Amino acid sequence: MTSRGTSRMTRTVTTRPTTRLTRVRGTAAVLAAGALLLTGCGTSGEDDGTTAGPAAASRTATPTPTPTPVALLTCDDLVDSSAVATTLTFADGKAPKVVEALQPDLQMDPYLITEAGGLGCSYRNGPEPTQPDYVEDGAAYVGVEVLPGAGDYFVEDAGDTDEPVDPSVDVAGVQSVSTCGPLGCLVAGVVGDSWVRVWMHTSGWEQDFSPYEGMPDREKTVLGGLQAIASRAYGALAEAPAEAYAWRARGEATPVTCKDLSAAVGKKAETWGYGKPLDKDAPAGPEDAKSFDQVLWMLMDGTTCRWKDGYDEDFVSVVPGAASLVERLATSPDEDVLYRPTTISGADQAIRYCRQDYCETFFSAGGDAYQTSSKSLAKKLAATAS
Numbered sequence: 001m002t003s004r005g006t007s008r009m010t011r012t013v014t015t016r017p018t019t020r021l022t023r024v025r026g027t028a029a030v031l032a033a034g035a036l037l038l039t040g041c042g043t044s045g046e047d048d049g050t051t052a053g054p055a056a057a058s059r060t061a062t063p064t065p066t067p068t069p070v071a072l073l074t075c076d077d078l079v080d081s082s083a084v085a086t087t088l089t090f091a092d093g094k095a096p097k098v099v100e101a102l103q104p105d106l107q108m109d110p111y112l113i114t115e116a117g118g119l120g121c122s123y124r125n126g127p128e129p130t131q132p133d134y135v136e137d138g139a140a141y142v143g144v145e146v147l148p149g150a151g152d153y154f155v156e157d158a159g160d161t162d163e164p165v166d167p168s169v170d171v172a173g174v175q176s177v178s179t180c181g182p183l184g185c186l187v188a189g190v191v192g193d194s195w196v197r198v199w200m201h202t203s204g205w206e207q208d209f210s211p212y213e214g215m216p217d218r219e220k221t222v223l224g225g226l227q228a229i230a231s232r233a234y235g236a237l238a239e240a241p242a243e244a245y246a247w248r249a250r251g252e253a254t255p256v257t258c259k260d261l262s263a264a265v266g267k268k269a270e271t272w273g274y275g276k277p278l279d280k281d282a283p284a285g286p287e288d289a290k291s292f293d294q295v296l297w298m299l300m301d302g303t304t305c306r307w308k309d310g311y312d313e314d315f316v317s318v319v320p321g322a323a324s325l326v327e328r329l330a331t332s333p334d335e336d337v338l339y340r341p342t343t344i345s346g347a348d349q350a351i352r353y354c355r356q357d358y359c360e361t362f363f364s365a366g367g368d369a370y371q372t373s374s375k376s377l378a379k380k381l382a383a384t385a386s
Contacts, residue, residue, distance in 0.1 A: 070243040073236060075121035075144070080232040084142050087200055087225030088125035090211035091218070096125040101334040103141040103201060104132035106353075106360055108317055108371050111329065112296040115322040115369075117250045118147035124334065126211060132338050132353055132360070138211050140184070140202035142226075144233055145292070148245055151190040153286045153295045172231040180219050182206050187226040188292075191237045194245065197292055198230040250299065253321025256368060258305035261316055264384035265377060269305035272315060307377070314374040316381065323348060323364035346382035 088096040101124035113120040126139025169178040176189035184201040204210040212218045258269045286298040304317040329335045330351050339351040350363035361378050362371050366385035372378050
């Protein structure tokens, strides 16, 4: 969604030829005059350590000033809080109670903005979630995401619409996508080399039961709010030096393959393509990706593997060098009410969400981040990776 001699001058004295000879009496006088000449018109004292008055003082080196570090941009710099409040005002017209919150998800890829070197800011109005794969009825989230170095991967369909949309809307001088789809609405564009997304997600946007239902020109109103948020973010990025959004350099972690995981588990796994099972059209790299989340996944060398035994199948996803993701999920608002700490031998940290007989586990081990619904696989992989 970004990885960042002084030359010495010697004074030369030119002696003008004398047309008139002055007779100096006595050897002592001649020597004294010679000594005087050497003192005033010879070397400047740099080699013998002598001081030659004001000229020497002017040659004193001026200390090089220490450059002032460039402050990194924060969510406060990028996000217009009043525009967020406007966008999160529902059809009932009540003043929104906006809180910072991370929209829950059961997949790792939407969370990888930080590990990929970007910045994500998100806010909620309405009830907190009760499950990680659904925005609670009566709630909505607004998010701002910036991914430096990803401008070349920009695609018009960023996962929020059914069909690609041309970036044909001018927002603060940036040609942007501005559209609504099943998940809500989106404004996205490229500033410098950064991919910038501003979105609103809610439940029931197309099924007529979202909290915006009944609002006159709801799509126009929501997109207007998102464009105002994008305008502030675009401007802050355009005015800032590159160092101001060098939030984190993507690491050079070694990719983990399904062959590696098969060795750890003791049973052969097959690679699960991005999207459909074993999708032959899965992107080979970020330049082939079809959405922002896919770009994050590809940039971070994410891998998903499947173990199948008859009708039973288990999956493991791993992202190398992304161990910090698990800690962030354990402490971020809205995630912390869903994912509970758990213990897995060999794991540095582990959290789990369970409902009925199903559990989803995130854990970190060996510097990598893992996700699986299989407790037995989690134990084997954590023990091997640690």
